[in-house]
Amino acid sequence: MNIGFIGLGRMGTGMASRLLSSGTNVLVYNRTAEKASALRKQGATVATSLHDFAVVDIVFTMLADDRALESTVLGDKGILQHLCSGAIHVSCSTISPDLTSRLTQVHAQAGQHFIAAPVFGRPDAAQEGKLFLILAGNPDILAQIEPLLARIGQRSFVIGKEPVQASLAKLAGNFLIATVIESLGESFAFVEKGGIDPHAFLHILTESIFNVPLYKNYGEAIVAGKFSPPGFAAVLGQKDIRLLLQAGETLQIPLPIASLLRDRFLRLTAQSGGDLDWSAIASLATEDAGLLPRTQTMDHGPD
Amino acid sequence: MNIGFIGLGRMGTGMASRLLSSGTNVLVYNRTAEKASALRKQGATVATSLHDFAVVDIVFTMLADDRALESTVLGDKGILQHLCSGAIHVSCSTISPDLTSRLTQVHAQAGQHFIAAPVFGRPDAAQEGKLFLILAGNPDILAQIEPLLARIGQRSFVIGKEPVQASLAKLAGNFLIATVIESLGESFAFVEKGGIDPHAFLHILTESIFNVPLYKNYGEAIVAGKFSPPGFAAVLGQKDIRLLLQAGETLQIPLPIASLLRDRFLRLTAQSGGDLDWSAIASLATEDAGLLPRTQTMDHGPD
Amino acid sequence: MNIGFIGLGRMGTGMASRLLSSGTNVLVYNRTAEKASALRKQGATVATSLHDFAVVDIVFTMLADDRALESTVLGDKGILQHLCSGAIHVSCSTISPDLTSRLTQVHAQAGQHFIAAPVFGRPDAAQEGKLFLILAGNPDILAQIEPLLARIGQRSFVIGKEPVQASLAKLAGNFLIATVIESLGESFAFVEKGGIDPHAFLHILTESIFNVPLYKNYGEAIVAGKFSPPGFAAVLGQKDIRLLLQAGETLQIPLPIASLLRDRFLRLTAQSGGDLDWSAIASLATEDAGLLPRTQTMDHGPD
């Protein structure tokens, strides 16, 4: 079984590396070729063009956004025309439900299979095979690729038979994470201005009712004011909230917290660019309370 | 050491019961006396008036709001004038920072001690001694009451020396919980209208990045549309958000998600009264999306 | 000078009628032909296809949205290919800045002129020539069409040389009007529940600091709960807020009131469809306050 992987950012590299480390050969590709070098050393075959993917049975894609995936699949030299009949495209990117539905359709028309498999987890989790995957698509095909997915993720969940369902669920999940970030930001500003060490407050939260890595990791980054380098760039968070709101508009669903998050991301990117980690929206609550940024005011030593 | 407990709602009864079950005698009191009957059977002495608390060394209070606690402590026949010098008042209610500061001061003037010890957890957790306590006050006094607190809670956290710090931290914590409720409500409306079973979506969340009872329990209640009987009434949730916003106004801290929650609680209580569980605000997102209430449309069997 | 008019909804019919009544012949067209009958009686020539517009020097378009205008201009049989070199396209629809820029470009490439001339005013104002026009485009061309515009509007304002500027200004203007509607809705709910007749309150407003027809007309409709037939349908208001927010996203501008309006429109259309007048979003504040809809509770007699 020939396996391909397209999109070698930090997430994609980690995921492809997991596939490789289990002995499988993997044909890898990235638009800017230098990103493939680490995987080449690990034994991957580096494709020179998307044309090379004609030989794969299963291709994974992990790209930044709709546009990147669209051009990779549907562009002039896209994989849609190169993949054989019967090939499986496993799309791990967080993309719009609209594009997901369109890819489902065009791959089917080409006699190929499309699986949506967006993931929860940051680059370090990808590296360690600890992602969570949300799967949707044809159950027979899902069964077929299950062993591969098990190398990438610590756990997979099937949400339905239509790939668009995984796309919607992933956007809703990212919305919940962004809400955690914003609400931690507001609560830290509140306790800090009230004379409480936000570290101590976070410790209570994560040792009691919010005892889960998500709150711990984002909480620590926010309290430390550490938003760079980004694990997940603000510009991508903004993109996901936009996709959520667009889908919400199509489906006619008001989403007031998402609207608020949208304005936070716009403000952050307008003022600071989109290169910070998306958790930097939490710093806006600090600023609005008239507090100094936390990086300037605190030193928590060599931890 | 004589121990007293005032305020025998579902939370207070559970907590007093834990104290009793460890062999300690407890003098209990509730404004409406019949609520004391269960504890009487368990061995508690039932006070006939607050005057009886003259003999206790430590008195716990667990009351609904500022007004109830104020009248219990500062009223004509309040405990402030009855407690001996050196007595300790452990206040477990979620009350305003202002009242917390005032009680700290008046107890000190009376030669008494005031400890703020608000709790996280619902009535069943109180019954089982599984609450989390946030403590603030004089460290020597905290050390003294530590064994008692260990019977009530699974864990205690000291946030500072000033009782008001525990008050602020507790309000911030409740704000975070209410945010979880609202964001789950919005995300469930989104996935449901997008053709996904919200149960399946919740399962993914709580088996992956939100693997914590708070998301599980509230998530299940929301998906099932089960908001009655209340574990924590909407009118109390509304009160806590009001106290948070008032403190935020005094401290000059904008809290946009809290403002949104305020409007949700007002709408819920204006339309349905305040007797539902506070998680019922999540049903407003369902309603706004034009979906039928979940109780009417789903039957999940005899669970 | 041959004049054409495409798009004969209530607004377009009123505007074309004004052109006709000043003695000019007008070639009119609507996708569903029966809407042209009133103008035919008034003397207009009814085109059978867009091909007929090859003879006009100036063509006005007044269509519902981007899609309608796009297909009319750029579609297979669109006017772009029929209009002569030198022809002027005056676009009065409220459309996206993106489409405005695109039409500017393609008309220029075809040797034609594109003027953006969106209008403020409802169908009755169109009928009476009392619209306000925001103009942007080549100043020489604007000077040339000025006499025609004077028949349509009570006043015109040039905002710049780039058509996109009129498009942006119009969206910002509609945002301000929608804000008026929402804020009136909230204030009426407030005074009404406080025991004040909202009519009396509105009277004070519009006889003092808000002495302008916009507040009067919308205020009266809201107080009377009269949202049908629509002067401007909610689905169109929703569209305009969407275009505003999309432009705001491209330009990186948070717009918190606009986000709130978006959620109001989504809720209204999800619950009641989009056929009511857009001022019906004001009824949501009434509903949220637990008040009965105003139409059911008040009788203002035979006015």
Place this chain on the structure above:
Amino acid sequence: MNIGFIGLGRMGTGMASRLLSSGTNVLVYNRTAEKASALRKQGATVATSLHDFAVVDIVFTMLADDRALESTVLGDKGILQHLCSGAIHVSCSTISPDLTSRLTQVHAQAGQHFIAAPVFGRPDAAQEGKLFLILAGNPDILAQIEPLLARIGQRSFVIGKEPVQASLAKLAGNFLIATVIESLGESFAFVEKGGIDPHAFLHILTESIFNVPLYKNYGEAIVAGKFSPPGFAAVLGQKDIRLLLQAGETLQIPLPIASLLRDRFLRLTAQSGGDLDWSAIASLATEDAGLLPRTQTMDHGPD
């Protein structure tokens, strides 16, 4: 008929001056006495204490907030105990509905009359007798004081028989004004970042559908970034929104735009203090869009 006036800020001084200029003698008082000097020169009698008001038939009060009015009326040496039976207290301050109801009651118990007469208009309008007054109270008493009110305002409106009605209506009116400010701020940020001169945009608005001094005056201040000296200080605007939200909470009315305004005022006062004009909240939209403050980037010459 003896007339008194208490509270000689810029608003009060203007109003008292109007009463004086019509030939009436006026007994004036301010807590800090130097503020009375201009009126003394104009012929006013300056009271040395509130005790002096024992001789007046009608006393006007124009004070900053609840606390100031409360101490003036109900304090140890307050006017409640000095005024004769039958005296009329005309309260022009914007205060809470709660205090309004309380004053109505205590004055009635003292055999005195209480009229609520809050005003719309800024200091220059007060000086010129161009205020608008919202009146509520006993109709016979209103008839009696009507000639005096006609010197102060260009027009008066009776909203009801209960003073609290004027209080509620005034808060709702101020909410509408603050909404205008915020929405202009957002729209100016939008057009400016889109390449349009906000002056030109404002001109269109105020020469067409928003042709009313309120939009003109605030719009010009916002476009010029001129927020100092304040006509109405941000800290007072914040107070009014707080009173509105508190009344809304008591009456159970969600007010989403008001919630948003609350956060704007808190941010402004946390970051810049409360001394700027309340229209300075409009500068936050500019800041959030990543634009420079308008004062730094524009020079509109010597106007």
